[in-house]
Amino acid sequence: MTSLPSQTTPKKLGLVIDLDVCVGCHACVVSCKEWNTGGYGAALSDQDPYGPDVSGTFLNRIHSFEVTPEGGEVVGEAGAARLIHFPKSCLHCEDAPCVTVCPTGASYKRTDDGIVLVDEDMCIGCGLCAWACPYGAREMDLAAGVMKKCTLCIDRIYNETIPEVDRVPSCVRTCPTNARHFGDLADPGSAVSIMVAERGGMDLMPEQGTRPVNKYLPPRPRKPLAAKAVPAAEDTRGATGFFAWVDDMLDRI
Amino acid sequence: MHPALSIIAFTTASGLGYGLAAVLGLGLLDPASVATKIAHFVALALISAGLLSSTLHLGNPQRAWRALSQWRSSWLSREGVMAILTFVPLCIAAYGAIFQSRYLPIAGLLGTLGAAVTVCCTSMIYASLRSVQAWHTPLTPACYLLFAGAGGSLLGLFFVASGGGNVLVLSVLSVVLLVAAWFLKWQWRQRMLSQVPLSTPESATGLGFIGKVKLFERPHFNDNYLTSEMGFRVARKHAAKLARLSVLLGGVVPVAAVVPLLLSGAVTPALTVLLAIVAVLSHAVGVLTERWLFFAEARHAVMNYYGQ
Numbered sequence: 001m002t003s004l005p006s007q008t009t010p011k012k013l014g015l016v017i018d019l020d021v022c023v024g025c026h027a028c029v030v031s032c033k034e035w036n037t038g039g040y041g042a043a044l045s046d047q048d049p050y051g052p053d054v055s056g057t058f059l060n061r062i063h064s065f066e067v068t069p070e071g072g073e074v075v076g077e078a079g080a081a082r083l084i085h086f087p088k089s090c091l092h093c094e095d096a097p098c099v100t101v102c103p104t105g106a107s108y109k110r111t112d113d114g115i116v117l118v119d120e121d122m123c124i125g126c127g128l129c130a131w132a133c134p135y136g137a138r139e140m141d142l143a144a145g146v147m148k149k150c151t152l153c154i155d156r157i158y159n160e161t162i163p164e165v166d167r168v169p170s171c172v173r174t175c176p177t178n179a180r181h182f183g184d185l186a187d188p189g190s191a192v193s194i195m196v197a198e199r200g201g202m203d204l205m206p207e208q209g210t211r212p213v214n215k216y217l218p219p220r221p222r223k224p225l226a227a228k229a230v231p232a233a234e235d236t237r238g239a240t241g242f243f244a245w246v247d248d249m250l251d252r253i
Numbered sequence: 254m255h256p257a258l259s260i261i262a263f264t265t266a267s268g269l270g271y272g273l274a275a276v277l278g279l280g281l282l283d284p285a286s287v288a289t290k291i292a293h294f295v296a297l298a299l300i301s302a303g304l305l306s307s308t309l310h311l312g313n314p315q316r317a318w319r320a321l322s323q324w325r326s327s328w329l330s331r332e333g334v335m336a337i338l339t340f341v342p343l344c345i346a347a348y349g350a351i352f353q354s355r356y357l358p359i360a361g362l363l364g365t366l367g368a369a370v371t372v373c374c375t376s377m378i379y380a381s382l383r384s385v386q387a388w389h390t391p392l393t394p395a396c397y398l399l400f401a402g403a404g405g406s407l408l409g410l411f412f413v414a415s416g417g418g419n420v421l422v423l424s425v426l427s428v429v430l431l432v433a434a435w436f437l438k439w440q441w442r443q444r445m446l447s448q449v450p451l452s453t454p455e456s457a458t459g460l461g462f463i464g465k466v467k468l469f470e471r472p473h474f475n476d477n478y479l480t481s482e483m484g485f486r487v488a489r490k491h492a493a494k495l496a497r498l499s500v501l502l503g504g505v506v507p508v509a510a511v512v513p514l515l516l517s518g519a520v521t522p523a524l525t526v527l528l529a530i531v532a533v534l535s536h537a538v539g540v541l542t543e544r545w546l547f548f549a550e551a552r553h554a555v556m557n558y559y560g561q
Contacts, residue, residue: 003326019460029472054475061472063558065454069464083469086458088558097383103320103330122319125312128329130482131254134384134452136555139478145312202459205452208383208554216459 004099009114012186013152014092014213015172016195020220022179024064024085028171032060032089032150035170039155041120045143057141059150060089060171084219087180089171090137090150091204091212092116098129098138098149107147114186114213115154120146134208157182185213254385255485256548263307264375265541267336268397270299271368272405274343277350278365281422282409284349284356288416292409293347300343304336328381332374339367372401379547387445387551396441399434400540406430407507407536410514411529417522420529424514427507427532435504438543442496445550457557468560483553484561492550495542503539507532 036059037044046056063086092109096116099107106122107129109115118129125145130138138149153169156162166173172182183192192215195201201215236247273296276282282289308314321337323330342363349357376397379388410423454468455461476484510532513520520528552561 055473055477057478058472061477063468063472064470065458065460066467066469067460067463067465068467082463084458084460086558088472100326101329101378101381103323103327103333104316105319105323122316123313124316124320126320126329127310127312127482128327128378130478131553132382132384134554135457136479136483136558140312140482142312142478147312204459205456205554205557207451207456218459218462 004094004096004109005111005114008094008186009109009111010186011113011184012092012094012213013113013115013157013182014185014192014215015089015152015169016181016183016185016192016201016215016217017087018179018181018195018199018217019084019086020217021177022062022085022087023177024062025176026062027174027176028087028180029058029060029062031170031174033058035153035156036148036151039153040151041118041148042141042144042146044148045141047142057139057148059139059148060087062087082219082222087171088135088137089214090116090152091135091210091214092150092152094211094213095209097132097134097208097210101128101132103128113184115152116149117151117154118147118149120144123147134205134210135212152182185215254548254551254553255482256545257310259306259309261541261544261548263303264397265303265537265544266299266306267303267375268372268401268540269404269408269537270296270301270303271339271372272401272403273408274300274339274405275365275368275402276405276409276423276426278342278346278361278363278368280356280358280361281426282413283416283418285354286412286416286418288412288418290351290354292412293350295408295412297340297343297347300336300340328374328377332371332378335367335371335374339364339371342367368401369398372397383451384554385551386448386451386554388547390441390444392437392441392444396434396438399430399437400543403427403430403434403507404533404536404540407511407529407533410511411526411533414514414522414525414529420514420525424511427511428515431504431508431511431536435500439500450552452554452557454557454560457554468558471559479555480559483555484559485549492546495546499539499542499546501539502535503543504536506535506539510535 033044044057048054065084065086066081067084068081092114096109099109104122104124106119108117123146127140129147138147141148157167168182172180181192183190185193187193196215199217201217203212239247277292308317320330320333324334342360345360346357346364349355373394376394380393383389406423406427410420410427413420413423454466458466460466510528514525
């Protein structure tokens with residue numbers, strides 16, 4: 001069971017995350033924790049939840065990075081840093097190293113849609129899969145002693161008892177800026193595939209040979225601040241009618 | 254990587270145990286000697302203690318038997334299977350020595366082979382992880398095998414000396430294996446210290462096309478499972494010192510203790526035993542230090558997301 005599917009899965013369900021749009025509000029973190037603590041498998045426990053050393057299990061975390069361009073770059077101002085919020089959850093890799101290291105068969109990649117899951121009744125909590133994952137997508141739940149990871153909200157996406165609009169992962173449904181998208185990345189005509197093709201969606205750490213399914217859309221180029229040296233509010237050229245008269249009168253006073 | 258005490262104790266104890274079992278399997282000890290009978294018992298005890306200690310870090314140890322099922326893909330599973338399979342020839346060989354004072358060549362040699370394969374599987378658990386670049390090299394299994402062999406022959410030397418036997422063969426074997434083990438270990442460490450990181454914050458975020466990537470804010474203020482399991486840093490401060498100490502205790506002292514034994518008649522039997530004890534204990538402390546550094550110094554790719 002811990003061998004990877006021998007053929008490419010017919011569907012490759014995954015996320016496309018838009019780094020240009022994410023504002024780092026952590027709504028997806030909260031919504032993920034809320035849904036998954038009561039959903040598939042053991043609850044996502046917290047340790048010392050009201051104490052000074054609070055920690056807990058999360059399947060999705062947001063990092064923030066400061067990226068400083070070197071020289072005259074098209075993105076951002078030369079020398080001026082750009083802040084990029086970076087949501088990170090399981091990438092449901094095609095060559096998932098976390099699956100093949102599992103000694104018990106608890107960790108597996110589904111042959112039909114490519115979702116990487118943990119069968120918690122079989123997991124012994126050895127932690128080797130978390131070591132094998134270069135992305136830090138797996139976290140051991142210290143209360144249940146089993147490995148937790150993003151399930152792509154498998155209990156939502158195929159759930160016919162909830163409205164169709166809700167049949168997407170919780171993080172996607174909740175994102176207030178629409179930075180997270182869910183779909184089939186094996187289908188070149190799907191909205192997510194088109195987005196990846198148009199925006200140059202990228203793999204994280206391609207050198208690790210994991211072939212992630214999830215893609216990240218790079219931040220769009222930004223106009224340098226220097227291009228707007230004169231604040232727009234002080235430029236009245238082109239004003240006509242009443243406003244032109246007021247402008248003219250006020251200039252004379 | 255976090256140096257879990259249970260894993261360090263496991264790899265060190267089982268390494269020594271399998272090393273001793275391999276030496277016993279080669280028939281280098283007099284099967285009629287009481288010391289050899291005790292040696293068989295000690296080898297099995299070290300291996301068992303090591304394997305039991307390895308289950309201590311599991312979240313659900315009651316399901317540990319499930320780890321025997323995935324030997325086709327997982328090195329951890331292979332290790333478990335090989336450990337159990339190897340017990341069969343080791344127990345038969347121990348029975349022959351303890352109850353019949355006989356050396357059983359087939360069981361012995363199969364035990365030696367099984368011990369080597371088991372240690373190799375243990376080391377491949379680490380060497381197979383691309384996410385920990387320092388471990389991902391054939392030097393890792395080579396070092397584990399040589400350390401097990403060196404520790405085993407030092408222990409064998411101690412038991413031969415205790416039984417009043419001829420220590421020449423095991424003295425030579427010990428010196429050769431110690432020198433080889435520490436030579437390769439030094440290569441291993443130089444490789445780790447000089448390697449260009451495979452993954453960087455730039456490749457981890459894909460943002461290298463804009464410029465230099467620096468962590469601005471972690472996901473949460475406190476540590477989480479990932480930072481405490483994969484982000485251990487305490488060792489770094491004294492790493493160079495500890496590495497030198499491990500070579501001194503694990504290599505230089507044992508070699509210095511064993512070399513006089515090569516000169517036949519130069520050392521009294523009592524002093525031989527004493528030197529063997531010094532060599533074994535010093536080597537064990539040296540290897541424990543080496544094993545601790547093996548984990549504590551290794552950097553995991555996920556730390557690219559945590560600014561470490």
